[in-house]
Amino acid sequence: PTTIVLVVIYSVSFVVGMVGNIMALKVLTRKRSNRLAGVSATRSLLINLAICDMMVICICMPVNLGHQVYKAWVFGDFLCRTVPFVQAVSVSASVLSLAVISLNRYYSVHNPLNARSFFTCKKLFCMICVVWALSSGLCMPLIFMNKTKTLVLFNGKLVIMVCIERWPHVKQKQAYNFLLFCALYGFPVLFNLIICFLTGRKLWSTDDKFKECNKCNSALTGSRLKVRKKIAKMVVALVLLFTLSWLPLYVVDIWVDFNMPNVLNDEDELNHVQHGWILQVRPFAQWLGLTNSALNPLCYCFVGNLYRSAKRFRNSYRKRISSVFALSLSQTPSSPSVPRLLSYTASKDMSDLD
Template structure:
């Protein structure tokens, strides 16, 4: 199998291998030479090394966040949001070793089920992460706009239910990545690739992923943050901006990690783009998307405390402070807002 052929199939996790003779068949683009992918391929070796880093830091970092938010901290609405986000990232990083082995050997030995599962988990992570960021943004917006109502109605039970709904939607939208994933024996090796056996299904799935997994959620997030910024500037009621800085960092990181992937996946639908540009663009874009899963715990650490205090506190304390400070700040904000609203009502 030609190296560029394999890179397009694997790294994109989304290249169409159609059974329809009128559609593009990647095997007809390149000749097969049957050598290992990372022999003489600098980009592939770099991406392989990046995957190893993502696995180690992602599993350890998100594992620590799960331990702290799930077992060490008091259960709150904020820990519910971030625990779910960490679980999503942890699951993805835990399945990434299978794909990393596939990069190194160019031979899928893990069977049909794992071929489908690894692709499914990637998009499950994408959808669940962005949906959770939307939920957190809307939660912040409602708390700022309607502090009295939010203080009375925001409960852990409701937050857990909302998270469950987000996961159900994420699973539903990720199912096509498992349905159209297939295993094929080719030139003595086993390939794990996409087999879009329904005409135009690749196009529709790609567009739906972009719309529901990126475009619409970011519009919601931008609207929520615009409202929050305007409200806070007008009344100057927030004593600490750290929680909003953390959320902003999470959103900006997700945006920059996933924009290259979506850009080249959409470009791949336009056959006028040079194939090699799509190949390497998707390779880099997919690795950047994967990197988002280990960056979140790092953001908790480096934005949770003042820089000068970072070396005085343990990493566990930093993460706990980063997550817990959101709840403390939000409680202070809601209490202060409620008291101001109450005083205002006595003058009406």
């Protein structure tokens, strides 16, 4: 029953995440003109976040589901080293990207004029490169410490292959996993929550001084302030979703590291019957963490109002298809005006989306 439940929930998360992130990337990467620098920066960072989510969905979800079905590791030594590394890097890049997004929103609200010059395309590219480099550097030990091991059980009657972290000393593994918890969860989440609180307090402040400042500052018009409130809500939703999704897995892994430090390193460790419940809970905790990548597009859509852009994109696509069909009926195949008219129609529809 546990395996059946895991197959069902993993499959649902995979389909929802794949469709949602593909649509999010399709809408976010559309060319837009005359847009604010702050909004443009947020869209670029959301694209990076969606790429992280696609890595989790396409690589980590299928392998983790297969591991839960087969119980033993059947994917070889290469994936044993690669999949934990990719999962850790993508999660790290996600939370660090959220930190950059929160910082961008903070600057856009507290210092909107300087935010345009600070979050330029070149600087954003450098920030994204730093995020990926830092994430890869922090998670690099997983490539070398994750290895396959053959377990011979029941006096040679059963031989299975497992994928485990094999550190020289248990204390090193405990210290490294605690470092990852602090660097990739504790400190970034705390930073994001503080920044989101300061940004929200500034946006929803009803202080008269703040209102006078808005009147004097042309960068904070009524419509622009409304857009910034929507984006701030979306960022808060993303941060809270990440916090709640990955907390159970981090708690379970830290508990296992300190209470079952040698699990699966020796055959006698398989007899931890009194701690068996935690090993049954961990697959669901890992599914919840991976599902965060499937739920992020829902935040773009329902909290960030990205569904309006998607609806316009869909309507434009239908309009373009109907125009092509109408022109194909009214024009002869040899008419030279058809390609030019189709090109004009498509470019006009895309410009209307902005």
